Amino acid sequence: MAATFQVIAISSLDPDGSDTRNEPMLLYPDALKTARQLKSEGKAFRVIAEGDHTEQQLRSFLELGALV
Template sequence: MTTTFQVIALSSLDPFADDRHDEPKLLYPDALKCAQELKAQGKAFRVFADGAATEEQRRAFLELGGVE
């Protein structure tokens, strides 16, 4: 099974990204691009993995400032 990711921008209305049922599930390259765009906009974000993310994938999101 392929691991999918949800990249959720944090907001004052949902600071913990609890409401993510309508958010798309992305493959790693698209999720990474989304995270890079949010970082460029100065937005905090959280990444959720559905499946087993590799250490390299986790590190890439953390280096961009993703909240665990």
């Protein structure tokens, strides 16, 4: 199964980034683009990975400052 990711902005209303109801499941390139955009906006974010993801994929999110 291909890996999918949810990139969730952390806010004062959801400080744990645990509300995933309205967050789409993205393939890696789109999830990475979303994470980069949030980082450029100075926003904290969390990434949830499902499926067969690689260590390099997770590392790329961690290098952007994601909570995994």
